[in-house]
Amino acid sequence: MPRVSTDQLAARRRQILDGARRCFADHGYEGATVRRLETSTGLSRGAIFHYFRDKEALFLALAEEDARRMADVVAEQGLVQVMRELLDTARAADRGAPEDGPGNGGTPSDGAATDRSWLGTRLEVSRRLRTDPEFRGRWQAHSAALTAATRQRLERQAAAGALRDDVPVAVLAQYLELVLEGLVSHLAMGLPAGDLDAVLDVVENGVRAGADR
Amino acid sequence: MPRVSTDQLAARRRQILDGARRCFADHGYEGATVRRLETSTGLSRGAIFHYFRDKEALFLALAEEDARRMADVVAEQGLVQVMRELLDTARAADRGAPEDGPGNGGTPSDGAATDRSWLGTRLEVSRRLRTDPEFRGRWQAHSAALTAATRQRLERQAAAGALRDDVPVAVLAQYLELVLEGLVSHLAMGLPAGDLDAVLDVVENGVRAGADR
Numbered sequence: 001m002p003r004v005s006t007d008q009l010a011a012r013r014r015q016i017l018d019g020a021r022r023c024f025a026d027h028g029y030e031g032a033t034v035r036r037l038e039t040s041t042g043l044s045r046g047a048i049f050h051y052f053r054d055k056e057a058l059f060l061a062l063a064e065e066d067a068r069r070m071a072d073v074v075a076e077q078g079l080v081q082v083m084r085e086l087l088d089t090a091r092a093a094d095r096g097a098p099e100d101g102p103g104n105g106g107t108p109s110d111g112a113a114t115d116r117s118w119l120g121t122r123l124e125v126s127r128r129l130r131t132d133p134e135f136r137g138r139w140q141a142h143s144a145a146l147t148a149a150t151r152q153r154l155e156r157q158a159a160a161g162a163l164r165d166d167v168p169v170a171v172l173a174q175y176l177e178l179v180l181e182g183l184v185s186h187l188a189m190g191l192p193a194g195d196l197d198a199v200l201d202v203v204e205n206g207v208r209a210g211a212d213r
Numbered sequence: 214m215p216r217v218s219t220d221q222l223a224a225r226r227r228q229i230l231d232g233a234r235r236c237f238a239d240h241g242y243e244g245a246t247v248r249r250l251e252t253s254t255g256l257s258r259g260a261i262f263h264y265f266r267d268k269e270a271l272f273l274a275l276a277e278e279d280a281r282r283m284a285d286v287v288a289e290q291g292l293v294q295v296m297r298e299l300l301d302t303a304r305a306a307d308r309g310a311p312e313d314g315p316g317n318g319g320t321p322s323d324g325a326a327t328d329r330s331w332l333g334t335r336l337e338v339s340r341r342l343r344t345d346p347e348f349r350g351r352w353q354a355h356s357a358a359l360t361a362a363t364r365q366r367l368e369r370q371a372a373a374g375a376l377r378d379d380v381p382v383a384v385l386a387q388y389l390e391l392v393l394e395g396l397v398s399h400l401a402m403g404l405p406a407g408d409l410d411a412v413l414d415v416v417e418n419g420v421r422a423g424a425d426r
Contacts, residue, residue, distance in 0.1 A: 129402040136403070171411040178412055182395025189342045190349070198384045199391055206419040 013051050016041050017065065020048075020058050029059060029124040056135070063125070064142040071149035078157075079150050079176045080204045083183050087196055090187045122188055150176060154207075162209055172207050179203050226264050229254050230278065233261075233271050242272060242337040269348070276338070277355040284362035291370075292363050292389045293417045296396050300409055303400045335401055363389060367420075375422055385420050392416050 019041030023032045052058040073082050129136045151173045157163045232254030236245045247258050265271040286295050342349045364386045370376045
């Protein structure tokens with residue numbers, strides 16, 4: 001077997017992740033069979049599972065990427081901005097068009113990743129979280145980045161006096177995460193994005209200084 | 214076949230619903246096999262499916278009951294109270310004890326119905342909502358009662374001057390429903406009920422008069 005450079009390894013890993021992301025988005029977690037993963041990545045199962053132990057490890061790697069990208073958006077612009085981008089992406093998916101709305105610059109991933117199909121795989125993850133403690137542990141480790149970023153941004157905002165100060169930062173962080181869970185669930189079920197921008201305005205104003213009357 | 218009274222028919226229907234509720238709570242939607250439904254109801258499959266066309270119809274009948282009971286609580290005490298009761302019930306389920314917390318008087322159903330297992334079946338429903346438009350239609354008809362009750366209560370509160378008036382009632386209703394979705398998803402995934410009371414305080418205060426500073 002010829003030796004390959006680190007760059008080549010990284011490129012191959014990237015190729016697998018991008019193909020797998022499309023596959024999960026199109027077919028859901030259960031529907032993303034090994035055969036379909038081969039087609040979408042353009043690689044053999046041998047090559048795929050040389051890089052990732054199994055389908056779950058591949059899925060968790062994608063989830064981790066998303067969590068990291070979302071954490072970056074959170075750090076820059078806050079969790080509400082992440083939610084606004086989820087809304088934009090769901091709307092773009094409904095139009096069957098690539099994302100073209102405003103504010104998509106920092107979208108957690110490049111298009112298909114956060115569309116409704118992708119959100120749908122989150123529901124399957126949720127089901128599994130209930131019943132598989134080991135999976136729950138691995139998932140939580142990956143989602144911890146988002147929680148930490150949310151907390152840190154709120155603490156910076158609190159220090160700058162931009163946050164309401166009658167409620168502990170930890171509670172505000174939990175509040176925002178609960179709304180995010182609701183939004184993910186709502187969009188994953190295929191319910192309309194509709195007027196949810198106005199709802200997110202309520203959420204955003206509710207954590208700002210001044211919300212404590 | 215002997216003729217039976219309307220009372221007897223209602224009692225038999227009740228027996229099936231109560232047994233099926235336990236069965237779905239213990240085993241989830243997929244795990245609630247016909248054999249298990251027979252055991253939990255104490256009736257034959259013939260008897261069960263004389264009253265309900267199929268397992269889905271039985272599940273939807275339970276969902277409809279829950280939606281109606283929740284709508285009653287909403288009408289009396291608001292959607293945030295429904296959420297507080299979901300929290301209490303999840304905590305009681307974690308303790309493995311029957312519900313004994315305060316504020317359980319109006320719990321949507323009698324115990325097992327809203328415990329984590331039951332919430333788990335909601336995740337399976339959510340998955341299915343994505344892919345089965347007919348099922349989505351039937352489910353939405355049943356959940357419409359809750360939406361209507363939420364809207365009506367908010368409109369009464371608005372008329373009484375108890376609600377913030379800088380945001381349309383429709384938006385506040387959507388806001389509360391989104392938080393409920395988040396809470397259901399959170400608890401269904403087996404995540405801790407923890408400090409969510411404080412989060413619900415933020416939500417409740419956020420729709421009240423005065424929240425518009």
